[in-house]
Amino acid sequence: MSTLAVTPRRRAGRTGSLLAGSFLGAMLLAVVFAGVIFPEGYDAQDVTRRFAEPTWFGPLPLGTDELGRDLLARVLYGGRPALGISAVAAVLATVLGAAAALGATLGGRPWDGIIGRIADVQLAVPTILIALVVLSFSGSGTIPLIGVLTVGSWVLTFRILRAQLAAVVALPYIEAARLAGAQGPTLLRRHVLPAAAPLAVVALTLNFSTALVLESSLGYLGLGIAPPRPDWGQIVASGQAQLAGAWWISIVPGAFLVATVVSIQIVGDRIADLLTLPGSQDGTR
Amino acid sequence: AVTSGTTAGSEQDSSLVIGISRKLTSIDPAEGGSIDGDATLARAIYSGLTYYDPELQLRGELAESWTQDDDTHWTFVLREGVTWSDGSPFTAEQVVRNFERFLDPESTLGNAAAIRAIISGVTAPDDGTVVIETNGPFIDLPDRLAHFFLVNPDFLQAHPDELVALGTGPYVLESVDLENGAVLTRNPSYFGEAPEWERVEYRVLETEAARVQAAQAEEIDVAIQYEPASLELFADSDVYATGNQWSSWNNTLRINENVAPLDDARVRQALNYAIDKQALIRDVVGADVEPLAGQVLSDPYDRVNPDLEAYPYDPERARQLLAEAGHADGITIELGLSTGSYVAQDPVSQAIARQLGEVGITVEITNQSFPNWVERTRSADDAPALYYIGYTSGYRAPAERLRIYTSGNGQSHYSPPDAVYDDLVTRVTAATTPEQQQDLVNQATAHYREQAHAVFLWPQPLTYVVRKDLEWTPRPEHWLVPQEFRSRS
Amino acid sequence: MTLSRPLTAASEDLPEAAPPLVSVRGLRIATTGGAPLVHGVDLDLDAGTTLGIVGESGSGKTLTAMAVAGLLPRGVVVTGGRIAVDGRDVTVRSPAERRGLLRDTFGVVFQNPAVSLNPRLTIGRQLREALPDADRRNRGRAWRRSLELLEHVGVGRAAQRLRAYPHELSGGLNQRVVIATAIARSPRVLVADEATTALDVSVQQQVLDLLDRLRDELRLGVVLVSHDIGVIADRAGRVVVMQGGEVVEHGGTGDVLDRPRDGYTRRLLAAVPRLDTPSPAGPPADAPVLLSGHDLVRDFPVAGGRGARLRAVDHVDITLRAGQALGVVGESGSGKSTLARILVGIDPGHHGTLTAFGEQVTGRVPARRRMLRRVQYVFQDPYAALDPRQTVAESIAEPIELAGTRDRRGRVPGRVAELLDDVQLARDLGTRLPHELSGGQRQRVVIARALALEPDVLIADEPVSALDLSVQAGILDLLTRLRAERDLTYLVISHDLAVVRGLCTDVLVLHDGVGIEQGPTDAIFTAPTADYTRRLLDAVPGRSRQRSSSVPHPATPRKDNP
Amino acid sequence: MTAVLSPTGPPGPPAGAPPSPARPARPRWPLSARYVLSRLLNAVLAVWAVLTIVFFAMHMTGNPASLLLPIDASEEEIARLTAALGFADPLPEQYLRFLGQVLTGQFPASIRHGGDPVALVLERLPATLLLGTWGMIIGASLGLAAGAVATFGRNRRLRRVPISVLTALEAVPSFFLGIVLIAVFSIALSVLPLRGAGTPAHLVLPAVVIGLALAAPVARVFRTSLQESTGAEHVRLAEAKGIGRAQVVLRHIVVNALAPVLNVLGVQAGVVLGGAVVTEAVFGWPGVGQLATSAIDSRDFPVVLACVALIAFGFVLVNLLVDLAAAILDPRGGRR
Numbered sequence A: 001m002s003t004l005a006v007t008p009r010r011r012a013g014r015t016g017s018l019l020a021g022s023f024l025g026a027m028l029l030a031v032v033f034a035g036v037i038f039p040e041g042y043d044a045q046d047v048t049r050r051f052a053e054p055t056w057f058g059p060l061p062l063g064t065d066e067l068g069r070d071l072l073a074r075v076l077y078g079g080r081p082a083l084g085i086s087a088v089a090a091v092l093a094t095v096l097g098a099a100a101a102l103g104a105t106l107g108g109r110p111w112d113g114i115i116g117r118i119a120d121v122q123l124a125v126p127t128i129l130i131a132l133v134v135l136s137f138s139g140s141g142t143i144p145l146i147g148v149l150t151v152g153s154w155v156l157t158f159r160i161l162r163a164q165l166a167a168v169v170a171l172p173y174i175e176a177a178r179l180a181g182a183q184g185p186t187l188l189r190r191h192v193l194p195a196a197a198p199l200a201v202v203a204l205t206l207n208f209s210t211a212l213v214l215e216s217s218l219g220y221l222g223l224g225i226a227p228p229r230p231d232w233g234q235i236v237a238s239g240q241a242q243l244a245g246a247w248w249i250s251i252v253p254g255a256f257l258v259a260t261v262v263s264i265q266i267v268g269d270r271i272a273d274l275l276t277l278p279g280s281q282d283g284t285r
Numbered sequence B: 001a002v003t004s005g006t007t008a009g010s011e012q013d014s015s016l017v018i019g020i021s022r023k024l025t026s027i028d029p030a031e032g033g034s035i036d037g038d039a040t041l042a043r044a045i046y047s048g049l050t051y052y053d054p055e056l057q058l059r060g061e062l063a064e065s066w067t068q069d070d071d072t073h074w075t076f077v078l079r080e081g082v083t084w085s086d087g088s089p090f091t092a093e094q095v096v097r098n099f100e101r102f103l104d105p106e107s108t109l110g111n112a113a114a115i116r117a118i119i120s121g122v123t124a125p126d127d128g129t130v131v132i133e134t135n136g137p138f139i140d141l142p143d144r145l146a147h148f149f150l151v152n153p154d155f156l157q158a159h160p161d162e163l164v165a166l167g168t169g170p171y172v173l174e175s176v177d178l179e180n181g182a183v184l185t186r187n188p189s190y191f192g193e194a195p196e197w198e199r200v201e202y203r204v205l206e207t208e209a210a211r212v213q214a215a216q217a218e219e220i221d222v223a224i225q226y227e228p229a230s231l232e233l234f235a236d237s238d239v240y241a242t243g244n245q246w247s248s249w250n251n252t253l254r255i256n257e258n259v260a261p262l263d264d265a266r267v268r269q270a271l272n273y274a275i276d277k278q279a280l281i282r283d284v285v286g287a288d289v290e291p292l293a294g295q296v297l298s299d300p301y302d303r304v305n306p307d308l309e310a311y312p313y314d315p316e317r318a319r320q321l322l323a324e325a326g327h328a329d330g331i332t333i334e335l336g337l338s339t340g341s342y343v344a345q346d347p348v349s350q351a352i353a354r355q356l357g358e359v360g361i362t363v364e365i366t367n368q369s370f371p372n373w374v375e376r377t378r379s380a381d382d383a384p385a386l387y388y389i390g391y392t393s394g395y396r397a398p399a400e401r402l403r404i405y406t407s408g409n410g411q412s413h414y415s416p417p418d419a420v421y422d423d424l425v426t427r428v429t430a431a432t433t434p435e436q437q438q439d440l441v442n443q444a445t446a447h448y449r450e451q452a453h454a455v456f457l458w459p460q461p462l463t464y465v466v467r468k469d470l471e472w473t474p475r476p477e478h479w480l481v482p483q484e485f486r487s488r489s
Numbered sequence C: 001m002t003l004s005r006p007l008t009a010a011s012e013d014l015p016e017a018a019p020p021l022v023s024v025r026g027l028r029i030a031t032t033g034g035a036p037l038v039h040g041v042d043l044d045l046d047a048g049t050t051l052g053i054v055g056e057s058g059s060g061k062t063l064t065a066m067a068v069a070g071l072l073p074r075g076v077v078v079t080g081g082r083i084a085v086d087g088r089d090v091t092v093r094s095p096a097e098r099r100g101l102l103r104d105t106f107g108v109v110f111q112n113p114a115v116s117l118n119p120r121l122t123i124g125r126q127l128r129e130a131l132p133d134a135d136r137r138n139r140g141r142a143w144r145r146s147l148e149l150l151e152h153v154g155v156g157r158a159a160q161r162l163r164a165y166p167h168e169l170s171g172g173l174n175q176r177v178v179i180a181t182a183i184a185r186s187p188r189v190l191v192a193d194e195a196t197t198a199l200d201v202s203v204q205q206q207v208l209d210l211l212d213r214l215r216d217e218l219r220l221g222v223v224l225v226s227h228d229i230g231v232i233a234d235r236a237g238r239v240v241v242m243q244g245g246e247v248v249e250h251g252g253t254g255d256v257l258d259r260p261r262d263g264y265t266r267r268l269l270a271a272v273p274r275l276d277t278p279s280p281a282g283p284p285a286d287a288p289v290l291l292s293g294h295d296l297v298r299d300f301p302v303a304g305g306r307g308a309r310l311r312a313v314d315h316v317d318i319t320l321r322a323g324q325a326l327g328v329v330g331e332s333g334s335g336k337s338t339l340a341r342i343l344v345g346i347d348p349g350h351h352g353t354l355t356a357f358g359e360q361v362t363g364r365v366p367a368r369r370r371m372l373r374r375v376q377y378v379f380q381d382p383y384a385a386l387d388p389r390q391t392v393a394e395s396i397a398e399p400i401e402l403a404g405t406r407d408r409r410g411r412v413p414g415r416v417a418e419l420l421d422d423v424q425l426a427r428d429l430g431t432r433l434p435h436e437l438s439g440g441q442r443q444r445v446v447i448a449r450a451l452a453l454e455p456d457v458l459i460a461d462e463p464v465s466a467l468d469l470s471v472q473a474g475i476l477d478l479l480t481r482l483r484a485e486r487d488l489t490y491l492v493i494s495h496d497l498a499v500v501r502g503l504c505t506d507v508l509v510l511h512d513g514v515g516i517e518q519g520p521t522d523a524i525f526t527a528p529t530a531d532y533t534r535r536l537l538d539a540v541p542g543r544s545r546q547r548s549s550s551v552p553h554p555a556t557p558r559k560d561n562p
Numbered sequence D: 001m002t003a004v005l006s007p008t009g010p011p012g013p014p015a016g017a018p019p020s021p022a023r024p025a026r027p028r029w030p031l032s033a034r035y036v037l038s039r040l041l042n043a044v045l046a047v048w049a050v051l052t053i054v055f056f057a058m059h060m061t062g063n064p065a066s067l068l069l070p071i072d073a074s075e076e077e078i079a080r081l082t083a084a085l086g087f088a089d090p091l092p093e094q095y096l097r098f099l100g101q102v103l104t105g106q107f108p109a110s111i112r113h114g115g116d117p118v119a120l121v122l123e124r125l126p127a128t129l130l131l132g133t134w135g136m137i138i139g140a141s142l143g144l145a146a147g148a149v150a151t152f153g154r155n156r157r158l159r160r161v162p163i164s165v166l167t168a169l170e171a172v173p174s175f176f177l178g179i180v181l182i183a184v185f186s187i188a189l190s191v192l193p194l195r196g197a198g199t200p201a202h203l204v205l206p207a208v209v210i211g212l213a214l215a216a217p218v219a220r221v222f223r224t225s226l227q228e229s230t231g232a233e234h235v236r237l238a239e240a241k242g243i244g245r246a247q248v249v250l251r252h253i254v255v256n257a258l259a260p261v262l263n264v265l266g267v268q269a270g271v272v273l274g275g276a277v278v279t280e281a282v283f284g285w286p287g288v289g290q291l292a293t294s295a296i297d298s299r300d301f302p303v304v305l306a307c308v309a310l311i312a313f314g315f316v317l318v319n320l321l322v323d324l325a326a327a328i329l330d331p332r333g334g335r336r
């Protein structure tokens, strides 16, 4: 099967990545402290102010929805499942993918074959379809969502790291280290893992953004976090009918989603840039 | 009406585009399906022995007339000269075979059980008459048959597992795609008055967004099941009129009494007292409906118990009842919703959660896809403590409406089973006169209100968007019958 | 540019009136950013002659040659001077003019035949592309011309080769194809930039012979760029020596190489390992055997071939005695590295018996471990043998740390400093990462690391092949010194016979995995018994100029050599 | 010999040359039968594994019988129908029965539609293929164009703009992109139909959504491989032949850079198929994705299984084709 080309998306400029990083940071803070900013919660209804337009800098900066709920509150609270679930899934997927890659690289032929096959099978079915099957039958709780997103993302990590590890393990310096007496865990810790770590970090950001997109897609299809708890994809879906009138209900959370995904990618690319060893011979990024 | 693009010309080749809010499940009317989905299509392709006219008067369709011979025997005289849309004659023997499909004990048809519960046998003494024998007295039989469509059994046998249909209705099925809709054309050999539209297109618009946008793009002539909030989008429309009215669909929160402390009637009553139905209707539902009067029946569609009243909004009383039941410091229960099934369900549920919260009942709302939700509501140990549900029917038969709430129903979870109510409903079914039936209905509903086995809400609003140049009387059952649309010119 | 002299005076054989085929005056090349790279080069080239350009890496040889052909890489431009062909100034070329010159006047051969051809296209298509328009357009004619060309450059079974892809041919054949494309339009100047460096000695010789033949037959002017002075000595009539973007010396090859006037040229020539240096004396015949392999065999599965195997090492016997410095020589692919890997015990799949320090190792893990302490390996490629994330000190310290004893660990920093001293690296280099080092420095780090555990035997795979001449000389000196100071026993692999001659007491010649002969270096170099060894020695460039002089000629055996 | 080499001289056939200059067509199959077989085996294995996983995932959690009945059905009725449809049997038994049916080429009948689910899926396949193909075409052309501009564009600042735009668009989840496009083109401007299929106009928005998800990776990989092949040594040799710039660029740079793009397209086939699920939902496109979604909704197990099997098989097949094409583009490929 063809290998995934991991080419940097963009040359992450200093200012661009700074901007993206600050946006991510500010948003994470706001999401984490949503409870402090909006102590009344995401569900404070007030029918007298239904479909209030965004004032941007006044009260109700992002307007309200069909129940008169503050959209900013909903977007910030909605970031919790969206970001939280995706982040956990991304970490799990990276760990799982890395473990699988290590197992395939160091476990010898049979393991390589088995894990590779599993990855091939997994790749052959669109994740979203697996997610639909599982979630529509298991119900869409946090745990099944994390499970589905993890299952959907680990292959990418596995493939990237598998290729990298295969290249690294074949490098003379690994053999040289072996001759110098490094074996098993020592070899892993001293030479193999450090070589794979930067790419794992990149894979982590990649997984984060794919998981976020998938999570919100599921939310949009009604298989994500169930209302009344808000979730980005779900808010977008809930406002879709009102696009012509109260466009902000859909567009604002959607824009947050897009901005977040872009920021994660920019930051990820920047990390990749920074981790690249200048002049390194082993193709390590 | 949207004129079909392919046949634009001088001909009066008109078509009607109807948005339906659910996927079709089958083309065989025996398989159940919802009234706003499959049954709406069936109503245009097939005919029944009886039907309700737009004023809700029961009339004969394929039956010219009927008489009750004794407590359990009814004779239906068939209309003469009726043919199937392929020109073959419609016969009494075919009617008999239609019923036999359901009466076969091995039948896997979705509606078989419901029919078998009422009817024990059907015969055709001659070509123009059919005699139906019921299990016991059942005075609502002609009403019941208004939602029983007759298919051509020979055709069905010849085309198993195919998405084709042969009926006697005003329209012929041209093509169907269960996920996306169907196209019908006028049946030239229809026995009744020819409908106005040459061609009818049903378009599946499963989501609110799809329905709203289809109207915004002016791609449909009519659709129902809009969220009340969406109707405001068309308030100033030149093209569409909107409506929001009562329907025959009665909504309640059903209660899983296996979940403590809901086995305590006082707690269930407290639930009923704690919800301000009037305010919710005013603020969220926005329809001209009245709260259910402490029963699962509603005026004017059903025969109701006129003596009952809705539980008033009385949070004090609710708190007091809770305290009496030993839950002064509150309880926490789940409210299970099925995604997108009922108009205004989400805002209503969230408002209900707030109101219940004020008397110390913390509500956790869960949302599931319809299939999963149905499954859960049917499992005694896993059903949500409360679940938002509405039942409708295509005919008026009080016994059938009340039976849904008896202990034997898959979605009833009473603790212990309510033998009194079950017995009363059995007797309603077997009533031999309307007066007797009314009396029993009164007893059953009064008992049920007292036990507060459910939280009584209100009839589900019928919301619609329809082209201003169309004349149409909305059907409380949610039928969208193409032959009932007329242009206003 | 002080050394620039009128060159015409030196071109003895030509009538004075005729302008040289190519004449370059005061050529300056700089990056578009303005950094000067070549500062005023003069050279002349006449039809039917070969002009050699030598100099160390980075001296500007390639840039000069490419500027003449008009093929400077992007980002580099000619900023001054004049390039003339037949006396006509072509310094500034429009794209069309440039293409015209490339079509009619210049043919170019690049260093690496493996990547010079488009892997996606057949040889035939690429040759056809190079043909003059008239031939190219007509399918049949193109086909016939291509056949002729291939045969002309000595590619057999030409019809079949035309349908082959580059990867299906050997390096030597590919380079012939490249040459065929270069002469396809009957150019008048052939620019060959390190055209044979990537090739094996024997193949190299054939390709250079081909260039000579074409030069004579077609009266080509050939610009031969090489850092291998032997090659230039054999092939070029005139030579230009470059350093730091300047020409430091030029003239007839014999003059320059025999009587270098410039200090740099002298140093350059001194650094060339000589095939005629006496080899160091070996240990007595009864010295203990440290390592020995008996009947070693190693097969590799051939990729894609069903069950087919490639025998990389074929029943080889080898012994290494204490105090020996054993050189293993042979062409590329003859199994040198594979044999070395077997000997250090990192090749799992071999057959035969390996004995180390009197103990049989094959199949015995503890014995292998004991052996690993006393035998160290220097990898072929110093670039890849260091973890790019470890500093020099960390790399060198690693074997000591891993070797265990606490008392040793305490003294790690001091030991690292000692080792850096040993290989003559400044101690403050210890904090650098490998990519911050030059090739020679890296190679020293690798050697220091191999010495860290004070091994008895050092196995070094091509320790100098990746390095510049002057750097190479430094490493060879280092190895010699270490042997003297530490009593190290060596096994050195090299395809460069001159290196082996100067470094090793004994030689093992490998050919296609088979051990051809083993014996004292001097004996084998002066009186090879095997045919193959003789051919190998004959192919070494530089043998054509067998003159006794003070200037080294790599292949000239010394008379006073026993 | 000199005469032979003269460009104007009559080309005499040299000794040893074949008498006829006509080039026999060389049938060179770029993939070995063994490779193709092993890949097909992989496909079968993938399909089997996927079927097994989905089978158990579905059967352990739900029972289609209860959905076939009216919502007010009684408990006994549900139990009766469950048994009648065979869903009451032990799971392994159902699984073996199912495998047996699949092996004999006959999927169990669709619960909702009645007929053979494979036929149903095949009926929907053209719509999905149409959408996917156009999505791929749009994505590939946009991506290739942007990659080419980024490499060959004259203006150093501006040439990266298209690729950046595509990369930004890639970050937009397809459901949201779909919504925005609908809002703009179907509702605000009313120039394109809202949802459904039938006319080419219906195809535009969903195909663009799929295409835009694809364009950025294509552009990135194309740009990288263009840059790699621009710097390749063989390009210098081609230039040294004095042939036209256009020829060098096209034959020696662009075509050489296409193989990695093909690989990306192969991997992205999964994205297209997966994206189809969402895109078909947003646009009401009557394809396999929609069928799968609604079959999942209605617990039509056989149809779900047929859809999943077909998609998995399609993915493997597409990648096999990609491998074939890549092998033709790059004769060195280690796929023999």
Ligand SMILES: Nc1ncnc2c1ncn2[C@@H]1O[C@H](COP(=O)(O)OP(=O)(O)OP(=O)(O)O)[C@@H](O)[C@H]1O
Residues within 6 Å of the ligand: C031, C037, C055, C056, C057, C058, C059, C060, C061, C062, C063, C064, C073, C074, C075, C076, C227
């Ligand atoms: N494209 C380029 N851009 C910038 N500097 C370059 C470029 N090409 C070569 N140089 C620099 O020009 C100088 C001369 O390079 P050149 O390739 O001519 O050396 P060389 O003598 O051929 O060396 P070698 O023996 O290693 O091939 C070097 O310092 C090199 O770094």
Ligand SMILES: Nc1ncnc2c1ncn2[C@@H]1O[C@H](COP(=O)(O)OP(=O)(O)OP(=O)(O)O)[C@@H](O)[C@H]1O
Residues within 6 Å of the ligand: C300, C301, C310, C311, C312, C330, C331, C332, C333, C334, C335, C336, C337, C338, C339, C495
């Ligand atoms: N790991 C391997 N798998 C398959 N074949 C191999 C492997 N290692 C070496 N070979 C093959 O074995 C033969 C000998 O290789 P080896 O590396 O020992 O040659 P060498 O003499 O060191 O050549 P060079 O001078 O180019 O380094 C070659 O044909 C090579 O292709």
Ligand SMILES: [Mg+2]
Residues within 6 Å of the ligand: C061, C062, C063, C193, C194
């Ligand atoms: Mg060079």
Ligand SMILES: [Mg+2]
Residues within 6 Å of the ligand: C336, C337, C338, C380, C461
């Ligand atoms: Mg080697």
